Amino acid sequence: MHxxxxxxxxxxxxxHLDDDAFAADREAVVERARxxxxxxxxxxxxxxxxxxxxxxxxxxxxxxHPAYGLHPLFLTEHAPQQLDALPAWLNENRPVAVxxxxxxxxxxxxxxxxxxxxxxxxxxxxxxxxxPVIVHARGALEEVTLTLRRSGNRRGVVHSFSGSEQxxxxxxxLGFHLGIGGPVTYERAQRLRRxxxxxxxxxxxLESDAPDQPGAAHRGERNEPAHVVxxxxxxxALRDAPEAEIAAATSANARRLFGLD
Numbered sequence: 117m118h119x120x121x122x123x124x125x126x127x128x129x130x131x132h133l134d135d136d137a138f139a140a141d142r143e144a145v146v147e148r149a150r151x152x153x154x155x156x157x158x159x160x161x162x163x164x165x166x167x168x169x170x171x172x173x174x175x176x177x178x179x180x181h182p183a184y185g186l187h188p189l190f191l192t193e194h195a196p197q198q199l200d201a202l203p204a205w206l207n208e209n210r211p212v213a214v215x216x217x218x219x220x221x222x223x224x225x226x227x228x229x230x231x232x233x234x235x236x237x238x239x240x241x242x243x244x245x246x247x248p249v250i251v252h253a254r255g256a257l258e259e260v261t262l263t264l265r266r267s268g269n270r271r272g273v274v275h276s277f278s279g280s281e282q283x284x285x286x287x288x289x290l291g292f293h294l295g296i297g298g299p300v301t302y303e304r305a306q307r308l309r310r311x312x313x314x315x316x317x318x319x320x321x322l323e324s325d326a327p328d329q330p331g332a333a334h335r336g337e338r339n340e341p342a343h344v345v346x347x348x349x350x351x352x353a354l355r356d357a358p359e360a361e362i363a364a365a366t367s368a369n370a371r372r373l374f375g376l377d
Contacts, residue, residue: 125153126363128149128324129295129374131157131326132326132328133145133180134166145342149342152344154344159180161183182209182211183216188218191226212375213250214245218235220255235260248373252275253274265290271373272373280307293369298325298330298334300351301332302331312354320369324340331343
């Protein structure tokens with residue numbers, strides 16, 4: 117008889133567990149993740165009202181860790197006041213990162229100059245507080261990379277990476293990780309799969325971005341952190357490596373980056 121192996125411990129480096137999509141069954145979602153070996157969750161904020169909600173959620177769930185910041189798509193006319201409130205919040209509620217921050221030029225969203233100002237200021241706060249950053253870079257990866265290079269921030273992750281091989285190399289040279297989730301499980305994502313298959317393992321993080329970005333097996337459904345296991349399986353196959361090896365490496369990367377040990 118073969119002894120049943122426990123699933124390898126995994127870190128979901130990006131999950132919006134506070135989202136309303138989980139309001140009806142949040143406890144079950146967390147328990148399901150644990151049963152699949154996803155025992156550590158990094159929960160980034162999107163706006164100031166989400167900060168206390170995430171603080172309370174992470175206090176209730178062992179293994180859940182908060183990140184606080186202002187997401188570029190959620191900037192409103194209140195952004196200047198929220199930005200002013202962030203330093204004190206970081207002082208009083210030590211997170212594992214400043215995030216989710218960045219730029220989003222994909223659609224007509226908040227004013228780009230406001231996005232740039234908030235991104236630069238939050239990068240500065242991360243340096244002052246000696247924290248890594250969780251970066252959103254949709255439709256703006258070149259400018260995000262240039263801003264990171266100029267800012268001096270050298271610890272963080274560009275989540276949901278979807279750029280080119282050259283852009284990936286530029287981020288590794290700055291010391292930044294790539295957050296890889298459900299999109300890599302789609303066969304049509306050939307460029308992303310090629311990058312993931314060949315990239316230095318020390319810069320790879322697993323993520324769900326739940327409730328968004330479900331993998332190929334859950335197209336059109338709500339995503340959740342338990343599905344990180346499917347991302348792991350896909351990446352292990354792409355790299356022709358044991359799942360346990362990828363699990364151990366990516367979890368160690370996340371723990372080191374976010375100071376979780």
